[in-house]
Each structure stands twice: as structure tokens, then as C-alpha cells.
Amino acid sequence: MDQYYLNLFFIGGSFLLYIGIAVWARAGSTSEFYTAGRGIHPVTNGMATAADWMSAASFISMAGLIAFSGYSASAYLMGWTGGYVLLALCLAPYLRKFGSFTVPEFIGDRYYSRTARLVAVLCLIIASLTYVIGQMTGVGVAFSRFLQVSNTTGLFIGAAVVFFYAVLGGMKGITYTQVAQYIVLVFAYTVPAIFISLQLTGNPIPGLGLFSNYEGTGEPLLVTLNQTLADLGFASYTAQDTTPSAVINMFLFTLTLMIGTAGLPHVIIRFFTVPKVSDARLSAGWALVFIAIVYLTAPAVGAMARLNIMTTIWPGGTGEGAQAMQIDEAPAWFENWATTGLLGWEDQNADGRLQYYNDEGDGLPAVAQASGSQANELTNFNRDILVLANPEIAQLPGWVVALVAAGGMAAALSTAAGLLLAISSAVSHDLVKRSINPGISESAELWWARGSMAASIAVATWLGLNPPGFAAQTVALAFGIAAATIFPALMMGIFSRRVNNTGAVAGMLTGLTFTVVYIFLHKGWFFIPGTESFPDTIEGSLLGIQSTAIGSIGAVLNFAVAFFVAGRTAETPEKVQQMIDSVRVPRGVSAAQSH
Template identity: 55%
Template sequence: MDTQTLIYLVVGGTFALYIAIALWTRAGSTSEYYVASKGVHPIMNGMATGADWMSAASFISMAGIIAFAGYDGSVYLMGWTGGYVLLAMCLAPYLRKFGKFTVPDFVGARYYSQTARVVAVICVIFISFTYVAGQMRGVGIVFSRYLEVGINTGVIIGMAIVFFYSVLGGMKGITYTQVAQYCVMIFAYMLPAIYISMLITGNPIPQLGFGSEVTGTGQSVIERLNGLGAELGFTAYTDGSKSTVDVFFITFALMVGTAGLPHVIVRFFTTPTVRDARKSAGYALLFIAILYTTAPAVAAFARINLLTAVPSTAYAELPAWFKTWENAGLIAWMDKNDDGIVQYGPGAPFAGNPTFTGETGEVGQRLLSNEPTPAATELYVDRDIMVLANPEIAGLPGWVIAFIAAGGLAAALSTAAGLLLVISTSISHDLLKSNIKPNISEKGELLAARIAAGIAVVVAGLFGIYPPGFVAQVVAFAFGLAAASFFPAIVMGIFSKRMNKEGAIAGMAVGLTFTFSYIVYFKFINPTAGAADWWFGISPEGIGTLGMIFNFVVSVIVCKFTAPPPVEIQHLIEDIRIPRGAGAAIDH
């Protein structure tokens, strides 16, 4: 059976499984739609959390950015991993004990203010739509290559699938669908990693293969990478170009942004007890660690395979996988010196960003013109394809390639569904039910949530068709927004009895506005600006840390000059922090 047929069978089979689960677990009440009736087993919730957390950025893009950026790419690995530990150990049990449906629900109740709730809803929408743009972009990439359709068509297909099971099943349907998606995802990620580790180093464990010698060279994996890169003019794989300040700020923004991500936080509201929330956090950390400890090895192996297979090779002699990805618009080549040889090195191969149109149609999704730059390099490789293309570059069997396609889609769809659910519940529960129409029936609220999810799917699809960057970069912006808005409000809401509504509202507004404005200015209004133009040398990916600091400072100052919270709110905070984790959660 040929590879393309296998891809259709495996991808089609997983889609059928997801839809069947959605039909089986469809939500019939707002409790089922919002928090799966708080009845999810810790192991199941841990797997669902892992799928929700390991998005297209983790599965598709993280290893790709590490493969190209080397040391600089490690900020994503450190920030996302450390952030989940912070969330799971320090915040999740307290939030679960509070017993609310959503993060704006927590903010509104803790800060005894509908205004605070509305500000939190605005933050949710900003964060979630920024994040979901990366997921829909990932869906488009996978579809464009493996189902042989355009990226935009792939995004539309993904929209239809997410719409079906997120709108129908709500949190209940999404949870059990994500359990299946985690299994597909982790199998798809580990299988080629083990295969390629064996081929390159002879060691079947990728984490150990990463520190082993490349077969037949007498060099370690890192030495081999540095040597291949030096031959082509690249800096050493282990050298970084980012300043220490920027590395710290990006890593910290990703870390605290994780602890403020509403679609991850809401997963801890679905367990029966606080003890189960803690257990599910531990299981999720274990399930996530499987992929995250493998990603550096996958990145290194992918880079070795690419640098070995393509540079200084005649274009006519390149293998079929190169032409396939080129036709998908994710690899582009221009023969600048008319020698028919693919030259690859530092610098941009084309001028501008985002579309280069060649003789065969659209190639290079983020290239603006076919005018060559002065750089000698002739090859453009989209960073987001490295994990997906690696099995083909390594010559693995067709059934392995089919599973990597299914895994990439599972990663993007699982997180997209979680984000869309958060958006819809924030609109239906926190805006409509809690503010605009408090007397709405449960049936009406459920209908409003589904309509909001449908509209959110369409908007998310537009972001996927017109992405502001590559997947991991777009997701980094979402983490920055979360760090600057939600994290301080949640931390002070749990650990400070003195923090009041005026301080929290002012802090969230300042943090979100500053961070969003900074990102928009340096990414869209003045995209050519460099480190010399950034505040204190902090890139847009790391500015969320500064936004968080502004949030804390403004919150504390405003709090000092305004009235303290009511006595019942202070007692509520004490109740949340009393360690009664063995029993059922207390709803307030």
C-alpha cells in the first residue's frame, strides 16, 4: 500500500474516532459543557491536560525552532516545561478548590466585581485567539502536505472538525477526545524519534541518542551539528545570538504565561476533588515530559538529516520529499547563480515576507517577493515542517509518515478545541449569564455557548489563514499576554488577602495593554526594528515578563490607596488556602 493511501486511512480513522467520541459524550447540561460535570478521573484528566498543553507549537514547531536556532531555541523548552510545574504545583489545587467554571469566574468572584470579570473575559479572548492562530496554522501545514490541499483549504477542514466536536460535546466531549488525541500524538512523536535515533546513533532511546556518537563519524551529535553548520557558514549550534536579558525575559514570560493560560487552568476544574486535581497535575507532568525530553533529540536529528541531504546537491537529484514539500509551499529554492546546485547558508534567501510565487504556483508561505537578497543562500525551509518532514528525510516507512500526520493534527486540534471552549464559555457564562442576561435559562445559556464557539471557530480560521508568524512564535505571544494579565491577578487573588478589585482591574488593564501594544508595534508597525530598538533589549516574545512586572506594581500601588476587600472575601481566601485536599471541593 502506498504512503498516500496509508495517510488517508490513518488520518481518516483518527478523525472518525474523534467524532464518535464527541457523539458518545455530547453535553446535555451547562455543567457537562463547562467542566464535564467535575467527574473526570485523574489519569484521564492528566492525559487530556497533556493533549491540551502539547499544542501544535510543542508537537510541530518547538523541535523545528530548536533545530534552526540551536541554543536560542531552548528558551521555549525551558519556559514551557517550568511553567507547567509552576501551574500544577502552586496554583491548580487552589483554583480547583475555589470550585468555579472559568478563570473569569474566579476573577469576578475573588475580586467581587463584574468589571473585573469583564476585564478577565477580554484577556481570555485576546490570549485565546492569539494562541489558536498558531494551532490553526499547524492544522493547515499538516493538511497541505499530507492531504495534498492548500494550507488555507487545510485550515477550513480543520475548522469544520473542531467545530463539530467542540460545539457538540463541550468540555465533556473535548476531554475524552483529548485522551484519544494524546495517545495518537505521543505514539506519532516517539515512533519516528526512536527509529531515527537508531539510524543516526544506534541507540533506540532518543534522549540517550542525543548524547551519543553519530554512527561512523566518531563525533557526538552536537559535534556533528557544529561541524556541518560550520561547513555551510552557520554559527555553532551551541552558540546563542540572544542576549542574556532577552533569554531570561522570554523564558520567564513563557513560564508565568503558562500559569495564566485559561484553557489549561480550566482542566483542573473537571476533577471530582482537590486531591484528584493534584493527582491529575502529576500525571499530566509525566505525560508531557515524555515529549518534552525527546524534543531536543528530534531537533538535532532533523537538523543533521537536513544538512546532510540537501546543501550542495543538484536540484534535479533531490529526493521526492523535497519536491513534495516545495509543492506544499513550505520549502522554496531559487537558483541565484544558475548552477543548478542548492546553496544553503546564513541569511534570507528571498526579500520580504510572506509569499513567493514561482512557476509552479505559490511557494514559501511567508516570502513577499521573488527578489533575491544579497545573501548567497538559495534555500527557504519553513521551521514548522522539521518534525513532520523528518521521517521522510530519513527514509522511514510510509506507515510511520502516516502516523506523524495524524499526530500533528491531533496536537493542533486538541489545543484548538480547548481554546475555543474557553472563548465560548467566557462569552456565554461570564458575559451573558453573569452580566447581560442573568435570568437566561440553562438551555439558552448552552445554546449561546455553542453559537459563541461557532463564531470563534470562524475567527480562529481567519487567524490560521493569515498568521502573524511561525507557530511557536505566535504561541509565545499568547504566553506573553497571559503572563502580563492573568498571572498576577491569580497569584495575588490566592495569596494576598489585601489585594482588592481596584488593584486587580488596573493591573490587568495595564499589563495587557502594554504587552499587546509592544507586540503589535514591533511585529506589525515596525517589523524591521532590532534589538537596539527594543526596550532594554527585550524582544516581543519576552515582553510579557515586563508587562507582568507592570501589572504587579500597578496592582500593589492602586491597592494601597483604595479600600481593602470585604471581610467575607478575606475569609474566602483563607478557606481556599487551608489544606483540606483529601475531601471534595467546596463550591462558593
């Protein structure tokens, strides 16, 4: 079967499956729309949480980051998985015991403040909306490559599918759809990795293949990769940058990812869907298991993909007398991805070969000097294409290529649905129900929930079509905001009786303002009146801290300001202090102690 029709069959079939599940599991009440009636089994919820978490960034971008950054990219693996441990131990069971529908509802009730609820809604919308831009944009890119339609058309198709199953099903429909999406994406991620691991090392387990011998040289795969990179002038794949600034930034970035993960609202609300408090902790454990299947495979995918690229461009090796690939003999995947604009090259010395090496070092590598080349000729290689292009690079069967396409769609759509649900719940439940019209009927609230979901999809689609200047870095902004605002408010709300409503509001606003301003300054995203774009040459830096790592500093400021202000204002009411204790202390403990 032609590759186009294979892609259409796999992607179209998966979409029909998602829509069918939504019809079967449609929400009939606000409880089902917000929390799936609190009737989801921990294993099911763990699988849905894994799909909710493994966005286009995890499925598409993470392996590319690891492939081109090597050791330093391990921060993503440590931070994202560590965040789930933190969530399981410190947040999930207590939030489930409190019994809220949404994160702002917990913050508003715990801090007995409408203002605190509204600030939490603001933080939630900013974090979730910036995160969802990348998901919707990724849908358009994947469609344009695999179904040969324009980016705009692809984005509208993806938005229509999300609209149908998210608006109709709410949390109940999204949960079971995400289970199906997890199955699709985990097969899409691991099956190509198994094929490639067998090709390169003879080991069918990618994680073990990473440490096995490369069949092309008989040396360990990582040793071969490091030598190849050294021959081409690139940094070592496994080396660690031990300069103080690099170590500090890696620590702070890992911490930001951890507490950002524990503070992301679309992840937290998944733990409101289980029947019992103990099930919330079990759900987090199962989510880690399901996520680990992909995350333990990602380092192997990154390393093997990087080596595959090198051996494709330098088929005879990179040692003495090496010859680069003839451009007119380039594999089909080169041409396929060049049409998307995500891969490009230029034969600058007109020798008919594609020279690929690092030309930004102190001197050109030996392979460049031998060829007479003066500059790297691979002018554009978008890291995000690695996972999607990997089956083609390794010349795997067409059905594997189609499976990966369906997996990329599943990853983007599953996370987009979770984020959009978090936004719509905050609008319908926390703004309309709890702030504007407390007497609203359940049917009217459900109408508002579906209406705000539809509006959120429309806004996300528009932003995907017309991304702002900072769209490429939305993940950093989303994690930074969640880390600096929502996570501290939840931790203090559960474990501190002293922090009051004034302290919580002051802390959240401080974390939000500091983090957003710092990222905008550091990235040059602020707008200067009289200009037509966001300047990209203006940077700010606090002690050399990167913008991606600043969320953890924002969190420290949030904690410090909240405790400082709370210590100089009225104490938390006794009734609220008792409520805090009841959330932390298991039922029956007080009675047992009294005897």
C-alpha cells in the first residue's frame, strides 16, 4: 500500500476510535464532566495520566533534545519523572481527600478568599494556554508531513477532533480516550526503537542496546557515537559540563521541571477522578510505570538516531579519507522532510556532497579540511523531526512510519485535551459557579463548561495558526509559571496552618510577576512601542540563570513572600486550621489517640 494511504489509514482509524469512545463515555453531569464521576480505576487513571503527560514535547521533542544535547538533556528525564514522585507523596492524596473539582477551588477554599481563587485561575489559564499552543502547532506540522495537507488544514482537522471528544465527553470521555491514545503512542514510540536497536546492536531492548556493541564497529555504541562526534568537531555525547554556571543551571532546571510537573493543573485534576484517597497515590505510581516505558526508551532513541544521521551523511565513517554522502544519492527521507521546511542543505563548495560537521569551533575538523569545505552544509535540521523521521532514516516498513504518525497525533491531542479541560473547568466552575453566579443550575453550569471548552479550543487553534513571538518556548514558560505560582500555593495550603489568604495572594503574584518578567527579558520577548516585532537581542540574566531554570527561583520567592506577609497579618481562622489538619491526618487517628 502507498505510504500516504497507510498514514491515512492509521491516523484516520485512531481518530474514529477516539470519537467512538467519546460517544460511548459522554458526560451527563458536571461531576462526570469535571472528575468523571470520581469512578476511574487507579490503573486506568495511571494510563490516562501518562497519556495526558506525554505531550508532543515528550513524544516528538525529548528524543531530539537528548540526541543533540546528550548528557545535559537528562535533566528532562529526571525532572519530569521526579515531579511525579513529588506529586504522589506530597500533593495527590491530600488534594483528593479535600474533594475539590479544580485546583483554583482548593486554593480559594483553603485560603478562604475569592481573590486567591481568581489569582489561581489567572495562573492556571496562562500556564495551560501557553502549553497548549505547542500541542496545536505540533498537530498542524505532523498533518502537513504525513497527510500532505497545509499546516492550517491539519490544525483545523486536529481541533475538530479534540472539539468533538472533549466537549462531548468532558473528563469522562477524555479519560477513556487518553487510555486509547496511550496505547497508540507507546506502541508508536517503542516499536521503531526495537527495530532500530536490533539493526544497530542486535539487542531488541533499546535501553540495553544503548550499552551494547555497535555492529558497525564492534565497539560500544556510545563509544562509537562519541568518536564520530569528536571526528566532526561536536561536543562529546556523554560528557558533563562541570563549569559552576552549568551545574547550577542544571540543578535549578531539574528542580523547576519537578515542581512545575507537580503544579501543572491538567496533571493534578486527574487525581480528582479516582474513588478513594489511596487510589490517588496508586494512580501516580501507575502513571510512573507507564511513563517509564517511554522515558527509559528515549535515551536510546536519541543516541541511535544521532548515530543514524551521522552514518547516513558519512556512510564510510568519519576517519581519515572519509567521504560525505553524494547529494544526488540522498535517501528519500531527506527530500520528504525538506518539503516541510524542517530540513535544509546547501552545496556551498559545489562538490556534489553534503558536508556535515561543527564549523563553530576553533578550527575545522580533519574531514572538512580534507574535502576543502569551509562551512557546514546542513543548514537546517529541526530537532523535533527525529522521532517522526526515525523510521524512515532506519528504512523501516511503511506501517511503522504510519504508526509513528498516529502516535505523534495521539501525544499532541491527549495533552491538548487535558489542558483545555483544565481551562474550561476553571472558567465554568471557579469563575461562573463560585464567583459570578453561585446559584446557577447544574445543567446551566454544564452548558458553561462545554461552551468554555469550545471557546478554549478556538483560542488555542487561533494561537496555533498565529503563534506569538514566544511560541517556540511555551513549555519553559508553562513550567516556570506552574512552579512559581501553583505548586507553592498547594504545598503551603496542605502543610502550613500559618499561611493565610493575604500571604498566599502576595506569594502567587510575586512568583507570577517575577517569572514572567524574567523570561520575557531574558528571551527578548517584551514589546517596545514603535517597533513591529519582539526584539531578540535584548537579554537579561540573574547570576547566569537561564530562563528555563528561573521557575524554581520564582517558587522560592513565592514561599518567602507568603510566609513574610502571613507573619505580619491576621492568623488563619481556627476553622480553616482544623480543615487543614483534617486533610493531612487519616480518619480515625484522633479517636485512637484519645484512648
